[in-house]
Amino acid sequence: MNPFSRLNSFFNRLPVNLAIIVMCLIWIIPTLGLFITSFRTSEDVRTSGWWTAFSPKKPVGVKEYNAYCASCHGQDGKGVLKADLTDSTLLEKYPRSNRLLGMLRQPINGKPHLIIPELPQKPTDALELLTPIVTYMQSLNSKQGFVQSQFTLRNYADALVGYKGTQDYSTDCEQKVPSTLAKFKCRWTDLLNPEGMGRAFLNTIAVAIPSTILPILIAAFAAYAFAWMDFKGRMWLFALLVGLQIVPLQMTLVPIARLYVNLGLQSTFLGIWLFHTGFGLPYAIYLMRNFIGSLPREVFESVYLDGANHFTAFWQMVLPLSTPAIASLAIFQFLWIWNDFLVAKIFLSSNPVLTVQITNLIDPRGGNWHIMTGAAFLSFIIPMIVFFAFQKTFVRGLLAGSVKG
Amino acid sequence: MVPTIMKQGRWVPFFYLLPALIIMFIFIVYPMFNTFVLSFMDKRGTLPAATSCVEGEPCWGNLENYRYALTSNTMLTALRNNSLWLILMVPGTVIAGLLFAVLADQVRYEALAKSIIFMPMAISFIGAGIIWRFVYYIETGRGEQIGILNAFIVGFGGKPIAWLSTPPINNIALMVVGIWLWSGFCMTILSAALKAVPSEILEAARVDGANELSVFFKIILPLIMPTIVVVTTTMVINVLKIFDIVFVMTGGNFSTEVIANRMFNLIVTDTGRSMAIAVLLVVLTIPIMIFNVYRFRQQEAMR
Numbered sequence: 001m002n003p004f005s006r007l008n009s010f011f012n013r014l015p016v017n018l019a020i021i022v023m024c025l026i027w028i029i030p031t032l033g034l035f036i037t038s039f040r041t042s043e044d045v046r047t048s049g050w051w052t053a054f055s056p057k058k059p060v061g062v063k064e065y066n067a068y069c070a071s072c073h074g075q076d077g078k079g080v081l082k083a084d085l086t087d088s089t090l091l092e093k094y095p096r097s098n099r100l101l102g103m104l105r106q107p108i109n110g111k112p113h114l115i116i117p118e119l120p121q122k123p124t125d126a127l128e129l130l131t132p133i134v135t136y137m138q139s140l141n142s143k144q145g146f147v148q149s150q151f152t153l154r155n156y157a158d159a160l161v162g163y164k165g166t167q168d169y170s171t172d173c174e175q176k177v178p179s180t181l182a183k184f185k186c187r188w189t190d191l192l193n194p195e196g197m198g199r200a201f202l203n204t205i206a207v208a209i210p211s212t213i214l215p216i217l218i219a220a221f222a223a224y225a226f227a228w229m230d231f232k233g234r235m236w237l238f239a240l241l242v243g244l245q246i247v248p249l250q251m252t253l254v255p256i257a258r259l260y261v262n263l264g265l266q267s268t269f270l271g272i273w274l275f276h277t278g279f280g281l282p283y284a285i286y287l288m289r290n291f292i293g294s295l296p297r298e299v300f301e302s303v304y305l306d307g308a309n310h311f312t313a314f315w316q317m318v319l320p321l322s323t324p325a326i327a328s329l330a331i332f333q334f335l336w337i338w339n340d341f342l343v344a345k346i347f348l349s350s351n352p353v354l355t356v357q358i359t360n361l362i363d364p365r366g367g368n369w370h371i372m373t374g375a376a377f378l379s380f381i382i383p384m385i386v387f388f389a390f391q392k393t394f395v396r397g398l399l400a401g402s403v404k405g
Numbered sequence: 406m407v408p409t410i411m412k413q414g415r416w417v418p419f420f421y422l423l424p425a426l427i428i429m430f431i432f433i434v435y436p437m438f439n440t441f442v443l444s445f446m447d448k449r450g451t452l453p454a455a456t457s458c459v460e461g462e463p464c465w466g467n468l469e470n471y472r473y474a475l476t477s478n479t480m481l482t483a484l485r486n487n488s489l490w491l492i493l494m495v496p497g498t499v500i501a502g503l504l505f506a507v508l509a510d511q512v513r514y515e516a517l518a519k520s521i522i523f524m525p526m527a528i529s530f531i532g533a534g535i536i537w538r539f540v541y542y543i544e545t546g547r548g549e550q551i552g553i554l555n556a557f558i559v560g561f562g563g564k565p566i567a568w569l570s571t572p573p574i575n576n577i578a579l580m581v582v583g584i585w586l587w588s589g590f591c592m593t594i595l596s597a598a599l600k601a602v603p604s605e606i607l608e609a610a611r612v613d614g615a616n617e618l619s620v621f622f623k624i625i626l627p628l629i630m631p632t633i634v635v636v637t638t639t640m641v642i643n644v645l646k647i648f649d650i651v652f653v654m655t656g657g658n659f660s661t662e663v664i665a666n667r668m669f670n671l672i673v674t675d676t677g678r679s680m681a682i683a684v685l686l687v688v689l690t691i692p693i694m695i696f697n698v699y700r701f702r703q704q705e706a707m708r
Contacts, residue, residue: 252436278432
């Protein structure tokens with residue numbers, strides 16, 4: 001092959017390749033950002049973008065420290081002997097900017113602590129200024145030196161147990177913080193805390209597996225009847241089914257919720273299994289019927305000549321032959337239920353599933369991104385595995401029918 | 406046709422059908438009627454809707470909830486937004502999906518590239534909402550921008566934008582999330598249709614001197630048109646029902662309300678109104694339901 005023709009074809013294709021790569025990047029960057037953030041410390045998440053995670057960290061607060069403190073305490077914090085800023089017992093008294101502000105407002109040796117420049121009068125402004133200084137002082141003290149970003153699994157621990165305090169779950173447990181000990185036992189049983197993602201994970205599994213098996217089983221019977229049995233109104237009934245596929249779920253929420261209250265099924269797993277079964281059926285029957293109906297009729301004729309009846313034909317021949325359709329359907333239904341929010345929010349609020357639990361964890365001010373990102377990723381693990389392991393089967397199911405919603 | 410040898414009794418089919426029919430009746434058919442009835446009731450769903458009318462204000466009698474659903478300001482915003490979603494997001498996903506299907510068809514790493522675009526389909530809308538809230542995040546204090554979009558803008562010397570609370574930009578921001586989520590779906594189905602176009606036809610056209618653009622617009626596009634129609638109708642349904650994205654990202658505030666979110670918000674506080682909105686949602690989907698049934702009948706006739 002002529003080397004130039006290869007080069008030529010590469011340059012001809014260059015715009016195509018570029019377009020694909022740019023589009024892929026746009027698609028992957030948001031998820032990547034979430035993924036990387038979920039492994040960063042809460043301090044890092046709050047102060048710098050995730051794209052800086054692999055570059056050396058810009059020291060926080062240098063400018064502020066130099067402006068206010070360095071003239072007396074010195075660059076290294078050891079300028080004043082009685083107040084050595086690298087001393088950890090001293091630092092522990094000022095874990096947050098409000099404590100530091102309180103101390104700075106006190107006179108020292110009869111004179112104001114800070115003369116030139118003065119701290120802003122408005123407390124909020126002063127606090128905002130002192131926050132980076134606190135961080136800087138801690139970095140003076142820290143042995144590791146804070147220069148390199150650290151990655152951590154603590155966000156995942158926080159998300160799993162549903163920790164909502166100001167530090168993180170593991171640290172609180174080590175330091176025996178009372179408010180945390182009141183709620184957690186610092187043992188594995190904390191994973192079952194109803195406010196955590198661990199418990200939500202179990203709830204989701206408990207919802208998703210029966211809600212996947214049940215509709216497929218029931219649909220298989222019905223699909224067989226639609227495909228290989230003769231009865232009045234067959235086409236009419238099936239056309240109705242095609243229409244039912246896209247009935248908006250919203251249409252049925254309140255009547256079913258009321259029904260459930262009367263039957264004592266509200267907030268039970270049985271209730272949500274049945275609801276998902278009802279809504280999974282039209283699509284499942286449609287897809288299975290198209291598949292079973294396309295099996296060659298000669299096969300049916302020959303098993304009937306051998307004396308089979310409908311039930312044996314269905315159970316011993318049709319079901320095994322339908323494995324591909326069942327697999328597609330199962331993956332489809334499973335992902336749909338795993339990712340469902342609306343139905344779980346209404347019918348299973350006392351046992352929140354992953355999607356519902358995530359919305360419970362949202363802090364409207366955006367102060368807990370480190371936990372949110374971990375929580376979101378916990379909810380992605382199973383669907384991602386299913387998706388990448390069975391992508392072909394999933395796509396086949398998508399192509400076989402119209403699509404449910 | 407069913408082979409004659411397989412003839413069965415009159416009632417046998419119903420033993421196979423009955424479990425499915427009963428469950429579908431209880432969970433889909435009966436609630437639809439019940440919802441329809443409730444849409445003429447008051448807040449608690451016990452008294453006729455006319456009782457919730459206020460003296461001196463416009464009232465539609467027992468259709469009062471429909472007055473809310475069709476003329477109130479919030480609902481007009483929701484209807485306007487759903488129309489916007491329809492006009493922008495449906496073509497957006499279909500075109501992005503088609504474009505990517507056509508492009509990826511020409512390279513060797515097609516499978517990998519398509520997986521990346523398709524991946525958002527595996528995760529929940531709630532999860533996607535969190536991913537994009539983080540992208541759009543704005544730091545209003547003195548700290549650094551940790552949302553990548555605003556960091557980008559600030560990096561080029563611009564001012565950060567409150568993507569999710571500034572109309573009308575927030576509606577566009579939400580639609581971008583929708584396009585990100587659904588393009589992979591459109592791409593997958595359209596890509597399968599593209600692959601089914603016989604290459605002989607394309608070769609023949611190229612030999613006759615047609616350039617790539619006219620091959621695409623005059624041959625490929627007409628051939629895959631039926632699939633484009635199917636994908637478009639599916640997307641229309643998805644957009645009409647759009648809920649989770651709005652719920653988790655803006656909660657319908659800052660004029661980003663949509664029909665399904667309004668319906669959800671009113672479920673507990675005002676059942677009558679909520680149900681009227683649900684009925685409205687179904688009425689909007691009926692044309693597509695009819696179209697799907699019609700298409701199905703045509704397919705069956707060809708079998």
